[in-house]
Amino acid sequence: MSNIKKAIIPAAGLGTRFLPATKAMPKEMLPIIDKPTIEYIVEEAINSGIEDIIIVTGKGKRAIEDHFDNNFELEHHLKKSNKLDILDKVHQSSNVNIHYIRQKEPLGLGHAVWSARKFIGNEPFAVLLGDDIVKSDTPCLKQLIDKYDETGLSIVGVQEVPYDETKRYGIVDFLNKNGNTYEVRKFVEKPIDNPPSNLAIMGRYIFNPELFTYLSEHKKGAGQEIQLTDSIEELNKVQKVLAYNFEGKRYDVGEVTGFILTTLEFALMDERYKLPIENYLRERGYTNEN
Structure with a gap:
């Protein structure tokens, strides 16, 4: 059985690309058909064996908490109306423990992950970003968890992107490849030019808890924010971090x-x-x- 039972979902961003829709509604609650984007992420975590999720929120994100809370009046109405298929959908996220912590300032993704350090403790853990939805036969996160169980090493999910888009992502400079797994020389956050490859980090991670040592330094990187990729690079210098080209189609909803x-x-x-x-x-x- 895997040791990965906890996951962090950062959801504190301001969602400025979707204004004015996100002025009063969290970006993570914007629906794909009839389901908020964050629910796709939570379902992937559940289907990967995660038992406890901490969602890092910010100001104006209360709707996320309300969405995953029980709504007894609604549930009673659906049951009374014999709309059991809809009731099942409402209950789909009930078989996982969801916790919340607020990121008091929008200091970057690295800081958001660091904010959940007390919840994680001294355990390996997963991070799932809400800007990426992945459709695959085996859940994307489960693929990474299986590789972690095999190696015991921190691992990031990657896929290839066009070279002219590499400046939007954390990019992997790799030493060698074994199947879908890459030994990494260096992680580069949003290279302006001359990217070392077109393998882009796609918002799925498994980390050993030593990552928090580097996140705690609160060093600012690209965009004057505390970047997660920079701390992954520091961790890789002392404890190997792998990249895994996961199977499945990734959808950019960010x-x-x-x-x-x-x-x-x-x-x-x-x-x-x-x-x-x-x-x-x-x-x-x-x-x-x-």
């Missing part, structure tokens, strides 16, 4: 175009919506069909 395309693709994969959307697109000449 920016507007990606969010729209993800919503459309998820709708086309759903039998409830597939036919009317295809008909709509066909009628307006958006498909290649004759």
